[in-house]
Amino acid sequence: MSVTGAGSIRIAAESGHLAEVRAFVREASERFGASDAIAADLVQAVDEAVCNVILHGYAGADGEIEVAAELRDRQIEITVLDRSGPFDPTAAAEPDLSVPPLARKPGGMGIHLVRAATDEVHHRVRADGGNELKLVRSLEPRVEEG
Amino acid sequence: MPMTIEVTQLTSARPISVVILTGELDASNYERLIEVVGREWEGGSRGLVMDLAGLTFMASSGLVALYAAARIFRGEGPPDLEAGWQVIHDLEEETGAAANVRLAAIQAPVERVLQRTGLSRLFPIDPSAEVAADNLRGE
Secondary structure (H helix, E strand, C coil): CCEEECCCCCCCEHHHHHHHHHHHHHHHHCCCCCCCCHHHHHHHHHHHHHHHHHHHHHCCCCCCEEEEEEEECCCCEEEECCCCCCCCCCHHCCCCCCCCHHHHCCCHHHHHHHHHHHHHEEEECCCCCCCCCCCCEEEECCCCCC | CCCEEEEECCCCCCCCEEEEEEEEECCCCCHHHHHHHHHHHCCCCCCCEEEEEEEEEEEHHHHHHHHHHHHHHCCCCCHHHHHHHHHHHCCCCCCCCCCEEEECCCCCCHHHHHHHHHHHHCCCCEHHHHHHHHHCCCC
Protein backbone atom coordinates (compact mmCIF):
# COMPACT_ATOMS: atom_id res chain seq x y z
CA MET A 1 0.00 0.00 0.00
CA SER A 2 1.26 3.45 -0.92
CA VAL A 3 0.63 6.18 1.66
CA THR A 4 1.40 9.86 1.15
CA GLY A 5 0.75 12.46 3.82
CA ALA A 6 -0.07 16.10 3.33
CA GLY A 7 0.30 17.10 6.96
CA SER A 8 -2.41 18.49 9.16
CA ILE A 9 -3.94 21.72 10.38
CA ARG A 10 -5.08 22.56 13.89
CA ILE A 11 -7.70 25.25 14.51
CA ALA A 12 -9.68 26.68 17.39
CA ALA A 13 -13.28 25.46 17.25
CA GLU A 14 -14.70 28.67 15.78
CA SER A 15 -16.50 29.15 12.48
CA GLY A 16 -14.08 31.96 11.57
CA HIS A 17 -11.41 29.29 11.02
CA LEU A 18 -13.40 27.19 8.54
CA ALA A 19 -11.81 28.98 5.58
CA GLU A 20 -8.35 27.82 6.73
CA VAL A 21 -9.57 24.23 6.84
CA ARG A 22 -11.07 24.51 3.36
CA ALA A 23 -7.81 25.95 2.01
CA PHE A 24 -5.85 23.09 3.59
CA VAL A 25 -8.16 20.42 2.12
CA ARG A 26 -8.18 22.09 -1.30
CA GLU A 27 -4.38 22.26 -1.39
CA ALA A 28 -3.95 18.68 -0.17
CA SER A 29 -6.48 17.36 -2.70
CA GLU A 30 -4.75 19.15 -5.56
CA ARG A 31 -1.38 17.85 -4.40
CA PHE A 32 -2.82 14.30 -4.45
CA GLY A 33 -3.99 14.82 -8.04
CA ALA A 34 -7.73 15.15 -7.40
CA SER A 35 -9.89 16.68 -10.14
CA ASP A 36 -11.56 20.03 -9.47
CA ALA A 37 -14.89 18.27 -8.84
CA ILE A 38 -13.41 15.81 -6.33
CA ALA A 39 -11.43 18.54 -4.56
CA ALA A 40 -14.59 20.66 -4.31
CA ASP A 41 -16.53 17.70 -2.90
CA LEU A 42 -13.89 17.05 -0.24
CA VAL A 43 -13.81 20.74 0.68
CA GLN A 44 -17.60 20.65 1.08
CA ALA A 45 -17.59 17.47 3.14
CA VAL A 46 -14.84 18.59 5.51
CA ASP A 47 -16.38 22.03 6.01
CA GLU A 48 -19.70 20.45 6.97
CA ALA A 49 -18.02 17.91 9.26
CA VAL A 50 -15.88 20.49 11.05
CA CYS A 51 -18.83 22.89 11.32
CA ASN A 52 -20.84 20.06 12.93
CA VAL A 53 -18.11 19.61 15.54
CA ILE A 54 -18.06 23.36 16.26
CA LEU A 55 -21.84 23.71 16.53
CA HIS A 56 -22.89 20.39 18.05
CA GLY A 57 -19.70 18.88 19.51
CA TYR A 58 -18.16 21.81 21.33
CA ALA A 59 -21.44 23.79 21.17
CA GLY A 60 -19.84 27.10 22.02
CA ALA A 61 -17.20 25.78 24.39
CA ASP A 62 -13.51 26.38 23.70
CA GLY A 63 -11.71 23.56 21.95
CA GLU A 64 -9.42 22.49 19.14
CA ILE A 65 -9.97 20.55 15.96
CA GLU A 66 -7.25 18.84 13.94
CA VAL A 67 -7.69 17.93 10.28
CA ALA A 68 -5.18 15.61 8.58
CA ALA A 69 -4.95 14.49 4.95
CA GLU A 70 -3.47 11.30 3.49
CA LEU A 71 -3.48 9.54 0.14
CA ARG A 72 -3.76 5.77 0.52
CA ASP A 73 -3.31 4.09 -2.83
CA ARG A 74 -5.90 5.96 -4.92
CA GLN A 75 -8.05 7.16 -2.02
CA ILE A 76 -7.88 10.47 -0.21
CA GLU A 77 -8.54 10.14 3.51
CA ILE A 78 -9.31 13.21 5.58
CA THR A 79 -9.40 12.72 9.34
CA VAL A 80 -11.14 15.17 11.67
CA LEU A 81 -10.10 14.89 15.32
CA ASP A 82 -11.68 16.70 18.24
CA ARG A 83 -11.95 16.47 22.01
CA SER A 84 -15.59 17.36 22.42
CA GLY A 85 -17.94 14.83 23.97
CA PRO A 86 -18.79 11.67 22.03
CA PHE A 87 -20.69 12.84 18.99
CA ASP A 88 -21.47 10.63 16.00
CA PRO A 89 -22.79 12.69 13.08
CA THR A 90 -23.22 9.55 10.99
CA ALA A 91 -26.01 8.49 13.36
CA ALA A 92 -28.18 11.34 12.08
CA ALA A 93 -31.13 10.28 9.97
CA GLU A 94 -30.95 10.99 6.26
CA PRO A 95 -33.29 13.74 5.10
CA ASP A 96 -36.04 12.46 2.84
CA LEU A 97 -35.13 14.10 -0.45
CA SER A 98 -38.23 12.70 -2.14
CA VAL A 99 -40.24 15.15 -0.07
CA PRO A 100 -40.33 18.73 -1.43
CA PRO A 101 -37.79 20.90 0.44
CA LEU A 102 -40.36 23.12 2.07
CA ALA A 103 -42.30 20.20 3.49
CA ARG A 104 -39.19 18.40 4.73
CA LYS A 105 -38.37 18.06 8.39
CA PRO A 106 -35.38 20.22 9.34
CA GLY A 107 -31.93 18.95 10.14
CA GLY A 108 -29.46 16.51 8.69
CA MET A 109 -28.45 18.58 5.67
CA GLY A 110 -24.81 18.91 6.77
CA ILE A 111 -24.24 15.17 7.19
CA HIS A 112 -26.27 14.51 4.05
CA LEU A 113 -23.82 16.68 2.11
CA VAL A 114 -20.89 14.88 3.76
CA ARG A 115 -22.25 11.53 2.61
CA ALA A 116 -23.07 12.77 -0.89
CA ALA A 117 -19.59 14.18 -1.39
CA THR A 118 -17.62 11.18 -0.10
CA ASP A 119 -17.45 7.43 -0.67
CA GLU A 120 -17.11 6.42 2.98
CA VAL A 121 -17.63 8.09 6.37
CA HIS A 122 -16.41 6.41 9.56
CA HIS A 123 -16.78 7.65 13.12
CA ARG A 124 -15.22 6.33 16.27
CA VAL A 125 -14.85 7.60 19.79
CA ARG A 126 -11.16 7.96 20.60
CA ALA A 127 -9.75 5.98 23.50
CA ASP A 128 -8.48 9.15 25.15
CA GLY A 129 -11.78 10.98 24.62
CA GLY A 130 -13.09 12.98 21.70
CA ASN A 131 -14.02 11.86 18.22
CA GLU A 132 -12.35 10.72 15.04
CA LEU A 133 -14.25 11.17 11.80
CA LYS A 134 -12.66 9.74 8.67
CA LEU A 135 -13.86 10.87 5.24
CA VAL A 136 -12.75 8.82 2.24
CA ARG A 137 -13.01 9.73 -1.43
CA SER A 138 -11.52 7.87 -4.38
CA LEU A 139 -9.52 9.76 -6.98
CA GLU A 140 -11.52 7.95 -9.66
CA PRO A 141 -14.25 10.10 -11.19
CA ARG A 142 -17.83 9.09 -10.51
CA VAL A 143 -20.07 8.01 -13.36
CA GLU A 144 -22.04 11.29 -13.30
CA GLU A 145 -18.76 13.21 -13.65
CA GLY A 146 -17.68 11.24 -16.69
CA MET B 1 -11.33 33.33 1.43
CA PRO B 2 -13.60 35.98 2.98
CA MET B 3 -16.91 36.80 1.37
CA THR B 4 -17.74 40.24 0.05
CA ILE B 5 -21.29 41.45 -0.48
CA GLU B 6 -22.09 44.24 -2.93
CA VAL B 7 -25.58 45.55 -3.46
CA THR B 8 -27.05 47.58 -6.28
CA GLN B 9 -30.63 48.74 -6.66
CA LEU B 10 -32.39 48.74 -10.00
CA THR B 11 -35.12 51.29 -10.46
CA SER B 12 -38.19 50.02 -12.22
CA ALA B 13 -41.88 49.67 -11.55
CA ARG B 14 -40.87 46.87 -9.23
CA PRO B 15 -37.80 47.84 -7.16
CA ILE B 16 -35.17 45.13 -7.46
CA SER B 17 -31.96 44.62 -5.51
CA VAL B 18 -28.98 42.77 -6.93
CA VAL B 19 -26.78 41.19 -4.27
CA ILE B 20 -23.36 40.21 -5.62
CA LEU B 21 -21.59 37.56 -3.55
CA THR B 22 -17.87 36.97 -4.02
CA GLY B 23 -15.82 34.40 -2.14
CA GLU B 24 -17.12 31.67 0.16
CA LEU B 25 -20.46 31.59 1.99
CA ASP B 26 -20.20 29.60 5.20
CA ALA B 27 -21.21 29.40 8.86
CA SER B 28 -19.10 32.44 9.72
CA ASN B 29 -20.82 34.88 7.39
CA TYR B 30 -24.29 33.63 6.38
CA GLU B 31 -25.96 35.79 9.02
CA ARG B 32 -24.39 38.88 7.46
CA LEU B 33 -26.04 37.98 4.16
CA ILE B 34 -29.42 37.62 5.86
CA GLU B 35 -28.98 41.06 7.41
CA VAL B 36 -28.19 42.61 4.03
CA VAL B 37 -31.20 40.94 2.42
CA GLY B 38 -33.42 42.13 5.27
CA ARG B 39 -32.24 45.71 4.81
CA GLU B 40 -33.04 45.59 1.09
CA TRP B 41 -36.59 44.41 1.83
CA GLU B 42 -37.04 47.10 4.46
CA GLY B 43 -35.69 49.66 1.99
CA GLY B 44 -38.52 48.86 -0.40
CA SER B 45 -37.09 46.22 -2.73
CA ARG B 46 -39.64 43.63 -3.84
CA GLY B 47 -37.44 41.51 -6.05
CA LEU B 48 -34.01 40.05 -5.30
CA VAL B 49 -31.29 38.79 -7.61
CA MET B 50 -28.43 36.85 -6.03
CA ASP B 51 -25.50 37.15 -8.42
CA LEU B 52 -23.36 34.12 -7.59
CA ALA B 53 -20.83 34.32 -10.42
CA GLY B 54 -18.03 34.95 -7.94
CA LEU B 55 -19.22 32.56 -5.23
CA THR B 56 -16.88 29.58 -5.15
CA PHE B 57 -18.27 27.75 -2.11
CA MET B 58 -21.56 27.46 -0.26
CA ALA B 59 -21.97 25.51 2.99
CA SER B 60 -25.31 24.23 4.26
CA SER B 61 -25.49 27.39 6.40
CA GLY B 62 -25.52 29.31 3.12
CA LEU B 63 -28.59 27.34 2.12
CA VAL B 64 -30.25 28.54 5.31
CA ALA B 65 -29.44 32.10 4.18
CA LEU B 66 -31.10 31.43 0.82
CA TYR B 67 -34.18 30.11 2.60
CA ALA B 68 -34.16 33.17 4.80
CA ALA B 69 -34.02 35.40 1.72
CA ALA B 70 -37.00 33.59 0.22
CA ARG B 71 -38.91 34.06 3.45
CA ILE B 72 -37.99 37.74 3.82
CA PHE B 73 -39.02 38.46 0.24
CA ARG B 74 -42.36 36.81 0.90
CA GLY B 75 -42.87 39.50 3.52
CA GLU B 76 -42.61 37.03 6.38
CA GLY B 77 -39.69 38.65 8.16
CA PRO B 78 -36.35 37.10 9.05
CA PRO B 79 -36.43 33.59 10.48
CA ASP B 80 -35.30 32.53 13.91
CA LEU B 81 -31.76 31.42 13.15
CA GLU B 82 -31.56 29.47 16.37
CA ALA B 83 -34.05 27.14 14.77
CA GLY B 84 -31.61 26.40 11.92
CA TRP B 85 -33.33 24.25 9.35
CA GLN B 86 -36.63 24.92 11.06
CA VAL B 87 -36.82 27.96 8.78
CA ILE B 88 -37.40 25.53 5.96
CA HIS B 89 -40.20 23.84 7.78
CA ASP B 90 -41.82 27.16 8.54
CA LEU B 91 -42.22 28.03 4.90
CA GLU B 92 -45.39 26.55 3.51
CA GLU B 93 -44.96 24.43 0.48
CA GLU B 94 -46.38 26.10 -2.56
CA THR B 95 -45.39 26.65 -6.13
CA GLY B 96 -43.21 29.69 -6.54
CA ALA B 97 -42.35 29.91 -2.85
CA ALA B 98 -39.18 31.76 -3.76
CA ALA B 99 -40.49 33.48 -6.88
CA ASN B 100 -39.31 36.91 -5.70
CA VAL B 101 -35.73 35.66 -5.35
CA ARG B 102 -33.74 34.50 -8.37
CA LEU B 103 -30.23 33.02 -8.40
CA ALA B 104 -27.89 33.94 -11.23
CA ALA B 105 -24.64 32.62 -12.73
CA ILE B 106 -24.19 29.71 -10.33
CA GLN B 107 -20.81 27.95 -10.35
CA ALA B 108 -20.52 24.15 -10.43
CA PRO B 109 -19.74 23.50 -6.73
CA VAL B 110 -22.66 25.65 -5.58
CA GLU B 111 -25.00 24.08 -8.13
CA ARG B 112 -24.06 20.62 -6.85
CA VAL B 113 -25.02 21.62 -3.30
CA LEU B 114 -28.39 22.92 -4.46
CA GLN B 115 -29.04 19.75 -6.43
CA ARG B 116 -27.93 17.40 -3.67
CA THR B 117 -30.28 19.04 -1.17
CA GLY B 118 -33.19 19.37 -3.59
CA LEU B 119 -33.14 23.16 -3.29
CA SER B 120 -32.58 23.69 -7.00
CA ARG B 121 -36.32 22.92 -7.29
CA LEU B 122 -37.16 25.90 -5.12
CA PHE B 123 -35.18 28.76 -6.65
CA PRO B 124 -35.43 29.97 -10.24
CA ILE B 125 -31.92 29.96 -11.69
CA ASP B 126 -30.82 32.24 -14.54
CA PRO B 127 -27.60 32.38 -16.56
CA SER B 128 -26.84 35.99 -15.58
CA ALA B 129 -27.94 38.72 -13.20
CA GLU B 130 -29.26 40.72 -16.16
CA VAL B 131 -31.55 37.90 -17.26
CA ALA B 132 -32.67 37.35 -13.67
CA ALA B 133 -33.56 41.04 -13.30
CA ASP B 134 -35.47 40.97 -16.60
CA ASN B 135 -37.40 37.92 -15.42
CA LEU B 136 -38.29 39.63 -12.16
CA ARG B 137 -39.55 42.62 -14.14
CA GLY B 138 -41.62 40.26 -16.23
CA GLU B 139 -39.84 41.21 -19.43
